[in-house]
Amino acid sequence: xxxxxxLLSCLLWGSLAKPKFPEEEKNPSFWNAWAQRTLxxxxxxxxxxxxxxxxxxxFLGDGMGVPTVTAARILKGQLNGCYGEEVQxxxxxxxxxxxxxxxxxxxxxxxxxxxxxxxxxGVKANEGxxxxxxxxxxxxxxxxxxxxxxxxLKWAKDAGKSVGIVTTTRVNHxxxxxxxxxxxxxxxYSDGEMPPEAVQAGCKDIARQLMENIPNINVIMGGGxxxxxxxxxxxxxxxxxxxxxxxxxxxxxxxxxxTKDKRGYYVxxxxxxxxxxxxxxxxxxxLFEPGDLPYDLERNTSMDPSLTEMVEVAVKILKNxxxxxxxxxxxxxxxxGHHEGKAKQALHEAVEMDRAIGHAGLLTSPHDTLTVVTxxxxxxxxxxxxxxxxxxxxxxxxxxxxxxxxxxxxxxYGNGPGFKLVNGSRVNVSTVDYQQxxxxxxxxxxxxxxxxxxxxxxxxxxGPMAHLLHGVQEQNYIPHVMAYAACIGxxxxxxxxxxxxxxxxxxxxxxxxxxITVTWLLC
Ligand SMILES: *[C@@H]1O[C@H](CO)[C@@H](O)[C@H](O)[C@H]1NC(C)=O
Ligand SMILES: *[C@@H]1O[C@H](CO)[C@@H](O)[C@H](O)[C@H]1NC(C)=O
Ligand SMILES: *[C@@H]1O[C@H](CO)[C@@H](O)[C@H](O)[C@H]1NC(C)=O
Ligand SMILES: *[C@@H]1O[C@H](CO)[C@@H](O)[C@H](O)[C@H]1NC(C)=O
Ligand SMILES: *[C@@H]1O[C@H](CO)[C@@H](O)[C@H](O)[C@H]1NC(C)=O
Ligand SMILES: [Zn+2]
Numbered sequence: 001x002x003x004x005x006x007l008l009s010c011l012l013w014g015s016l017a018k019p020k021f022p023e024e025e026k027n028p029s030f031w032n033a034w035a036q037r038t039l040x041x042x043x044x045x046x047x048x049x050x051x052x053x054x055x056x057x058x059f060l061g062d063g064m065g066v067p068t069v070t071a072a073r074i075l076k077g078q079l080n081g082c083y084g085e086e087v088q089x090x091x092x093x094x095x096x097x098x099x100x101x102x103x104x105x106x107x108x109x110x111x112x113x114x115x116x117x118x119x120x121x122g123v124k125a126n127e128g129x130x131x132x133x134x135x136x137x138x139x140x141x142x143x144x145x146x147x148x149x150x151x152x153l154k155w156a157k158d159a160g161k162s163v164g165i166v167t168t169t170r171v172n173h174x175x176x177x178x179x180x181x182x183x184x185x186x187x188x189y190s191d192g193e194m195p196p197e198a199v200q201a202g203c204k205d206i207a208r209q210l211m212e213n214i215p216n217i218n219v220i221m222g223g224g225x226x227x228x229x230x231x232x233x234x235x236x237x238x239x240x241x242x243x244x245x246x247x248x249x250x251x252x253x254x255x256x257x258x259t260k261d262k263r264g265y266y267v268x269x270x271x272x273x274x275x276x277x278x279x280x281x282x283x284x285x286x287l288f289e290p291g292d293l294p295y296d297l298e299r300n301t302s303m304d305p306s307l308t309e310m311v312e313v314a315v316k317i318l319k320n321x322x323x324x325x326x327x328x329x330x331x332x333x334x335x336x337g338h339h340e341g342k343a344k345q346a347l348h349e350a351v352e353m354d355r356a357i358g359h360a361g362l363l364t365s366p367h368d369t370l371t372v373v374t375x376x377x378x379x380x381x382x383x384x385x386x387x388x389x390x391x392x393x394x395x396x397x398x399x400x401x402x403x404x405x406x407x408x409x410x411x412x413y414g415n416g417p418g419f420k421l422v423n424g425s426r427v428n429v430s431t432v433d434y435q436q437x438x439x440x441x442x443x444x445x446x447x448x449x450x451x452x453x454x455x456x457x458x459x460x461x462x463g464p465m466a467h468l469l470h471g472v473q474e475q476n477y478i479p480h481v482m483a484y485a486a487c488i489g490x491x492x493x494x495x496x497x498x499x500x501x502x503x504x505x506x507x508x509x510x511x512x513x514x515x516i517t518v519t520w521l522l523c
Pocket of ligand 6: 063336452
């Protein structure tokens with residue numbers, strides 16, 4: 001009934017020129033019944049899930065601050081014909097939420113490298129550095145040795161689990177690289193990007209470390225082919241693009257040689273990815289572009305897989321291991337959309353990551369899988385302006401500025417490339433197409449690249465020991481909880497005694513939660 005009513009109200013919305021709130025919301029019993037269902041679900045959470053997590057999944061939305069989560073929720077609803085505000089993202093369905101403080105040891109407003117070291121290695125670090133402690137100095141090769149810190153991906157591998165990395169950026173970009181590399185500069189993708197002195201001093205580029213540090217990562221998917229290929233070698237898809245490696249190594253060939261007798265497959269396009277049978281694959285490297293993957297809105301859907309398609313294959317391969325797995329999934333281009341001031345690109349990337357979260361949920365169970373969804377840092381992105389219920393998330397505020405008498409979009413940036421003056425004053429946005437994919441929302445301060453934001457980010461969690469992720473925490477706490485839940489890493493005291501007793505406290509999935517899920521799915 002509820003679902004049908006909602007669906008009808010969504011359809012109605014599409015036909016209304018001026019959105020208004022759904023009729024049923026005028027009735028107190030609508031809100032009371034909804035809140036009571038939610039309360040009933042909350043009461044079931046008093047039985048904590050203290051199972052041992054066989055599997056761990058971390059979804060990292062790069063730059064996915066809380067304003068981005070809210071705006072992505074509204075976008076997702078509106079893409080499904082709803083008003084938007086009332087729907088639930090997949091991550092919204094997770095029972096526990098914490099806030100994480102994102103600052104780097106040397107920065108109030110963080111970057112993706114120092115934060116990746118925090119939520120993967122459990123140690124806060126300096127900006128621009130990956131897999132090294134704060135004793136290492138960005139760009140100074142000689143501060144690497146002795147300051148390496150290892151990641152939860154390695155702890156999981158050492159414990160016999162399968163491990164994987166899936167990203168929409170280069171696989172050697174800041175976020176994934178902290179899972180396997182120790183590098184004082186996040187930009188040292190290959191030796192071609194390194195200062196010659198650093199190469200001579202023995203520092204290794206990130207692509208090389210992907211092959212050498214943890215040589216049997218089971219699943220590697222994303223972009224970044226050019227950093228794996230020698231300078232004189234052409235890219236398979238874009239012949240005019242060449243490799244960047246100066247050491248002459250072809251790391252893709254090396255990987256293929258190393259894994260060909262071990263059920264290993266290398267793929268570089270969607271068709272080959274989807275043609276593999278995950279149950280007969282133990283190692284997969286999928287590199288779909290020379291650099292980052294395209295934005296989901298611009299993706300050639302016959303050549304490049306979506307994040308959801310990659311995650312689906314990854315989980316199926318990793319599940320082959322009876323010991324379980326650790327998977328890092330990055331929605332890496334939410335951040336890029338924001339840096340370019342292109343909110344529509346950023347939000348569609350966030351919606352796509354949310355879809356991937358939903359698919360991973362269908363392939364795993366909260367009984368034995370701890371799933372965490374978070375961001376590394378926020379952006380100076382926000383939306384406001386007293387917009388009406390159901391207003392297009394990319395639309396205008398309902399009034400004009402009472403200072404310059406011009407309209408403005410709800411979405412605005414604190415700084416970035418969207419700052420523009422025409423004849424000395426702010427552009428009248430009604431004269432431009434502010435709904436187009438690459439529209440750059442107005443910004444208060446002109447910058448070629450919009451900056452990160454410094455406020456806390458949300459941490460959503462579901463599964464064994466998810467309740468330990470609550471309150472306001474330092475970001476480096478996250479892998480400590482995930483490792484504890486899986487009985488890997490440094491704190492295994494609780495794992496020795498009475499595993500079976502621990503396991504037996506498993507709680508049944510709340511059935512009401514399912515009803516609500518179905519309701520919103522229809523929306
Ligand atoms: C490390 O290298 C820097 C230059 O990058 C130099 O200034 C410094 O003296 C070196 N430190 C040591 C201990 O060698
Ligand atoms: C690239 O250069 C290396 C070393 O100079 C050489 O052995 C190799 O054949 C070259 N490859 C191509 C495709 O030209
Ligand atoms: C996608 O890529 C294929 C192969 O390069 C090409 O034939 C096709 O035209 C592309 N499609 C779009 C929509 O660009
Ligand atoms: C802004 O542009 C719209 C559409 O062209 C126009 O109707 C409106 O008068 C303009 N407002 C100002 C203040 O220039
Ligand atoms: C800017 O000013 C010039 C000169 O007054 C005028 O011709 C032009 O149309 C103005 N441009 C806009 C976008 O208002
Ligand atoms: Zn960024």
